[in-house]
Amino acid sequence: MEIIGFIAATLTTAAFLPQVYKTWKTKDVSALSLPMLLMFFVGVFIWLIYGYYKNSPSMIVANAITLCSAFLLIYFKIKYAKTP
Template structure:
């Protein structure tokens, strides 16, 4: 039964992480950050880092993988937003 929930967690992590990547790709391609809210992405990034810490504490592979990728992606968007004001 535990393996079932681990698969559910991995699937959830995959879907939520994949859903974020098109925004990162579009921003990388166009360098257009006018539609991005800096405040929202800073708060989002901090929340993701806290989820990552919690995932590490729980030793949850799905939480660690998803939140590491999303933290890096959101940090990239923050840097792009600051660079291309």
């Protein structure tokens, strides 16, 4: 069953990476919602904790990588936000 988790983890984590790359390259954060990113970050952190307690390597790896990606988007949103 863990192989199914790793397949799902790879797909869902990889799907998030192009957004991080695009935001990094363009520095355009206008379409990113900070409240959504913060809620997503907390949710992924909780999934990471859950994966740890379930002893699920696929959940731990996927959520650790996604947590880093979400953190980068939050950082970019704050750093590149246009102030009036």
